[in-house]
Amino acid sequence: MSLFARPGPDLDICIAGGHVLDFASGVDEPGGAVFIAGGRVREVLPAGAPLPPGVPVFDASGCLVFPGLIDLHVHLRDPGNTAAEDLASGTRAAAAGGFTTVCAMPNTTPPPDSPERVREQVRRFGEEAYCRVHCVGAATIGRAGQEPVDLAGGRAAGAVAFSDDGDAVADPAVLREVLQKCRACDAVFSDHCERVELSGRHPVADGEVARGLGVPGQPWTAETVQLAQGILLSAETGARYHAQHLSSRHSVELVRWAQEQGFPVTAEVTVHHLALTAGAVLTHGADAKCAPPLRDEADRRALLEGVRAGVIGAIVTDHAPHPAERKAAGLGPAPFGVIGLETALSVLHELSLRQELPLEIALPALTASAAAVYGLVDRGRLLPGCLGDVTVFDPSAVWTPAPPFVSRSRNSPFTGAPLRGRVRATFVQGRCVHDASAD
Numbered sequence: 001m002s003l004f005a006r007p008g009p010d011l012d013i014c015i016a017g018g019h020v021l022d023f024a025s026g027v028d029e030p031g032g033a034v035f036i037a038g039g040r041v042r043e044v045l046p047a048g049a050p051l052p053p054g055v056p057v058f059d060a061s062g063c064l065v066f067p068g069l070i071d072l073h074v075h076l077r078d079p080g081n082t083a084a085e086d087l088a089s090g091t092r093a094a095a096a097g098g099f100t101t102v103c104a105m106p107n108t109t110p111p112p113d114s115p116e117r118v119r120e121q122v123r124r125f126g127e128e129a130y131c132r133v134h135c136v137g138a139a140t141i142g143r144a145g146q147e148p149v150d151l152a153g154g155r156a157a158g159a160v161a162f163s164d165d166g167d168a169v170a171d172p173a174v175l176r177e178v179l180q181k182c183r184a185c186d187a188v189f190s191d192h193c194e195r196v197e198l199s200g201r202h203p204v205a206d207g208e209v210a211r212g213l214g215v216p217g218q219p220w221t222a223e224t225v226q227l228a229q230g231i232l233l234s235a236e237t238g239a240r241y242h243a244q245h246l247s248s249r250h251s252v253e254l255v256r257w258a259q260e261q262g263f264p265v266t267a268e269v270t271v272h273h274l275a276l277t278a279g280a281v282l283t284h285g286a287d288a289k290c291a292p293p294l295r296d297e298a299d300r301r302a303l304l305e306g307v308r309a310g311v312i313g314a315i316v317t318d319h320a321p322h323p324a325e326r327k328a329a330g331l332g333p334a335p336f337g338v339i340g341l342e343t344a345l346s347v348l349h350e351l352s353l354r355q356e357l358p359l360e361i362a363l364p365a366l367t368a369s370a371a372a373v374y375g376l377v378d379r380g381r382l383l384p385g386c387l388g389d390v391t392v393f394d395p396s397a398v399w400t401p402a403p404p405f406v407s408r409s410r411n412s413p414f415t416g417a418p419l420r421g422r423v424r425a426t427f428v429q430g431r432c433v434h435d436a437s438a439d
Contacts, residue, residue, distance in 0.1 A: 003435045004092050006130050010039025011430035014051050015390055018060030020044055022067055022382040023360040024368035034065060036388030039429035044382055058432065060392050063424055066363055067380050068100025068389030069345065070370040072190075072268060073165070073244060073316035075337070076102075076133070080109025085321040085408050090341075091130040093319070093407040095434035097341040098391035098423040100131050101371075101379060106138040107166035113138035115153035122158035130433050131426070132389075134160040134374070136190060139178045145169050151181040160374045163190035165244060168226045170195060172233065179239035188266075188374055190242040191230045193251070194292060198222035203286075203331045205247075205293040209278040215332065218293050220248040227251050231258045231265055242373055243267040245318050247292035249302030256311045266373050268314040269303050271344045272413055275351060276300070280413050286327045286334035288413040290320070304357050307365055314370040315362060317344050321409030339407050343414045345393060346401075349421035388430040397422040 016033035022044075031047030035055070051057060071094065077085040085093075094102050104121070112118045118137050125133035137159030141147045143166065151162055162182060168191060169175045182189045199222035204210045210217030227243050231254060234241035243255060246269050258265040272280075272290065277297050280288035288294065306312040320337025327334045348366075351357040371380035379387045400418045403410040426434040 004095060004130055005431065005433050007428040007433060008431055012037045012055050013058060013427070013430045014055050015058045015060050015065055015392065015427065016051060018063040018065040018392060020065045020382065021363070024364040025381045025383055027382050034382055034390055036390070036427070036430040039388050041382055041384055041386045041388050043384055058425065062394060062396065064393045064395055066391045066393065067367040067382050068391050068426065068428065069098045069366045070101040070376065070380055071099050071317050071319070071341070072103045072314050072370055072373060074102045074104060074319040074341065075107065075321065076104045077321060078108065083323050087124060087128045088130065089406065089408045090319070090321070091133060093341040093405065095130045095426045096406045096423065096436070097343070098345050098393060098426050099341060100389035100391065100426060100428050101134065101376065102131060103134045103136050103160060103374065105165040106136055106163060107143060111138040111143050112154070112159070113141050113143065113149045115150060115157040118154045118157040118159050131428055136160065136165070137162045139164045139169055139189060140174065143167060145171060145174060148174065148178045148181055151178070151187060152185040155185040155187050159187070160376070161188040161190050161242070163192065165190065165192045168192045168194050170226065172229055175230065176233050176237060179233055179237040179241065183237055183239040188240045188242050190244055191226065192244050193223045193226040193230070193246070195222050195225045198225060203289050204281055205278050205295045207278055207296055209281060213331070220250050220295070223248050223292055224250050224254060227254055231263060234265055235261070235263045238264065240264045240266070245270050245273065245292060245316070246303060246306070246312065247273050247295050247299060249299045252302050252306040252311060255306070259311060266314070267312045268316045269307060269312045270316055270318045271340055271347050272338055273303055274300065274307070274315070274357065275347050276413060281331065284413045284415065286329070286331050287338065287411045287415065289331060289334055289336055290318070290338050291336035307357060308361055313365060314373050315348070315365040317341050321407050322411050324410055327411045337411065339405065339409055339412050342405055342407065343401050343412060343419065345423060346419040346421050347414060349395060350419055353420060388427065390427040391423060392425040393421060394424045395421045
């Protein structure tokens with residue numbers, strides 16, 4: 001069984017013998033070593049270089065060694081829905097998947113919609129988590145989309161960004177005010193791009209699968225109408241606008257256009273939208289029901305191209321755990337969302353092996369490029385002075401995801417599919433928080 005440990009005092013360590021890769025920084029050292037001193041990267045040593053005397057060594061032979069992965073979009077369900085996940089289980093799942101930093105979405109009960117609630121979340125993250133966790137504060141009071149929160153106060157209390165994720169801030173006047181306040185306190189607004197009036201919260205995307213199942217589907221306009229509104233208001237206000245979990249090829253083109261105009265717009269895509277299409281619900285049922293829904297192959301290929309072209313700067317999991325009995329209620333009644341922290345890097349490795357998305361493009365979107373979206377400037381690279389957060393990945397390991405997961409929930413659309421490559425160890429500031437060597 002894997003071993004887990006919470007982050008603690010900064011440590012010195014050499015992670016040696018693996019292929020050290022930091023594509024964003026041009027680091028490529030087969031057989032090299034990452035020397036971490038005082039919790040920060042001191043240097044990357046080439047193969048054969050003497051290791052610093054007296055420093056513990058972690059043997060990464062046969063593995064790839066990356067900067068620690070960063071996920072801008074996870075749901076930890078704590079407080080309010082700890083039957084699905086809690087802070088400890090969710091961050092253990094993150095560490096098992098190689099994630100050293102995750103950003104927790106605000107659709108908790110209660111949401112972090114005041115400086116006091118943000119401050120309490122930040123305190124708990126520091127005391128109870130197995131990796132770094134940042135608070136994404138609610139953008140409106142109660143996430144009701146009607147009245148902006150005290151964004152400056154929430155920012156000062158530790159929120160790295162603001163969102164009403166799970167719901168869009170649909171009212172353009174409210175969204176404009178949120179964006180104006182974000183610009184004033186140098187914060188990013190992260191938007192759940194869905195207009196419920198158009199999506200109907202139908203269980204799948206509009207298309208052949210929906211027609212075959214005899215259920216109504218969500219049109220692509222449910223996403224792009226909200227996205228277009230956000231882009232234009234970002235252009236007006238000058239605020240940084242981040243579009244969450246794109247699913248449609250039309251959304252990629254909208255973001256491309258916004259960036260060509262010089263608007264401060266970034267975007268993310270989930271691992272499951274890069275790997276799967278709407279047909280996954282025919283195999284996995286409600287375990288492949290997610291928001292936004294999986295779409296067709298043309299959309300999937302456009303999302304992959306969006307990452308390759310740099311239009312989409314971050315790959316996320318949108319890890320969304322739900323109790324098994326709720327997912328077993330059937331495609332219609334079941335809640336939206338899939339888990340993904342434990343499988344993300346393995347799935348991306350599969351896409352690389354299939355020559356659909358090279359690791360040298362995918363990994364920056366999980367490290368340096370993702371860090372840049374929220375201004376996390378001290379991580380995502382293996383440069384001297386950066387935090388000593390490292391992921392060790394065994395590309396030769398073959399495994400089949402199946403319950404029980406480290407997560408408390410089991411709603412994965414990758415269950416039963418053999419994957420090549422698995423995280424072997426995860427380090428936060430030089431401390432090993434996950435070691436799979438006992439598996």
